[in-house]
Amino acid sequence: MEFLSDLLTTMVTQLQKPTLSFLIGGMVLAALGSQFKVPDAIYKFIVMVLLLKVGLEAGISVREADLAQLLVPAIAAMVTGIAIVLIGAVTLARARGVSPVDGIATSGLFGAVSASTLAAGMAVMQDGGLPYEGFIGALYPFMDIAALVTAIVLGRLATARTATSGQGGAATMTLSFGGAGGGGHPGVVKEIITDTLRSSAVSALLLGLILGIVARPDAVxxxxxxxxxxxxxxxxxxxxxxxxxxxxxxxxxxxxxYIAYAVAAPIVHGLIGFGLGLVAHYLTGFSAGGVVLLAVMAASSSDISGPPTIRGALPEANPSAYIGSSTGIGTPVAILSIPLFVALADAVIGF
Known part of the structure; x- marks a missing residue:
């Protein structure tokens, strides 16, 4: 009982932090029909600045870090992203009334990372004075790309299977990493990775990361x-x-x-990330704060880089399904679950 009491107390305290309070405030304004609106250009500027900041700090930390300490969390991030998509492929994508490609596209967004949720997690940690590795931002592309590549490959396989089954034949599909040939989709994995790296969110993050490593941006x-x-x-x-x-x-x-999945997925996925973070903790001394932020990344669903990548690679997927469930429900659930992961880390590892 004492454990549950401490857990709830920590969660309530974190919900009172400005980061989470503003999220709830925005939902209340929209529910009341408020005409309050922030121009899209300002929204894009805010996202760019936040991602550059995360990338710069990650690059500075990578420059000073032991790369062996970064390797295990990076592998954990990749495994988490792939696992989330595979779980969605055998659960949501097979649910009644759900198109396989729509279900896989949705799981791809939930496996990828929300920059805003990651930034919110970092703000919560900083507000509470809780330490974490500065290179956490560098883990973003590992989980993001792994999840999107897995989802798009599985989505295209599902589309091909549906098309050929309608013709009474067996589905066959060749996926190659480059060049033409095989009669399939040439260079599909290379194309997915390239599109993901060129997306505005990942580009800003990687630019900050590189500048943080090769330059000296500490003062700025x-x-x-x-x-x-x-x-x-x-x-x-x-x-x-x-x-x-x-x-x-x-x-x-x-x-x-989709509603049931969007409510449950952030918690389940976050616990997967939390578990793999614990493995990294015991293997390399990965901090409790790092475990929390890995869980936050796993709980998040991509709201910037993922939707255009999925829309371009899987045009047959329904945006109302994957964007509605991820942004409409997944993102607020993920952000509101941050106090849960903070409390778990404090109970299991301690800050």
Missing amino acids: VESFYDPLFSGLLSLLMLILGMEAWSRLSELRKVAHA
């Missing part, structure tokens, strides 16, 4: 990015809260299975 991070971080993040959470509420209406067009 301290003088410009650090003072802006909390304020811009609060605005981002307000925007996401309003958008999440508006997306809920899109779920009326798809099967109820």
Whole structure:
């Protein structure tokens, strides 16, 4: 009972932090029909600044870190992203009323990473004075790309299987990493990775990461990015809260299975990330804060890089299904679950 009491107390305390409060405030405004609106250009600017900040700090930390300590968490991030998609392929994608390709596309977004959720997790940690490895931001592309590649490959296989079964034949599909040949989809994996790396979110993150490693941006991070971080993040959470509420209406067009999945997936996926983070903790001394943020990344669903990647690679998938469930329900559930992972880490490892 004492464990549960401490867990609940920690969760309530974290929910009162500005980051989560602004998210809830945005949802309330949208529910009340408020005309409050932030221009799209400002939203994109906020996301760019936050991602550059995360990337720069990750690069600075990678420059100073032992690469052996980074290797195990990076592998854990990749395994987490792939596992989430595979779980979705055998659960949501097989649920009644769910198209296989729609289910796989949805699991791909849930396996990929939300930059805003990761930033929210970092803000919660910083607000509480809880330490974590600075290279956490460098794990983003590992989980993001692994999940999207897995989802798109499985989605294309599902599409091919549906098409050939309609013709009374067996589904066959060749996936190659480059060049033409095999009569299948030439260079599909290379194309997916390239598109993902070129997306605005991952590009900003990788640019910051590279600059943090090869340059000396410590002064500009301290003088410009650090003072802006909390304020811009609060605005981002307000925007996401309003958008999440508006997306809920899109779920009326798809099967109820998406709602159940979107509510449960962030917690289940976060616990998978938490478990693999614990493995990294025992193998390399990965911090409790690092375990929390790996869980937060696993719990998140991509809201920036994932949707355009999925839309371009799987045009037959229904955006109302994968965007409505991820942004409308998955993102707020993931952000509101951050206190749970903080409390678990404190109970299991201790800060």
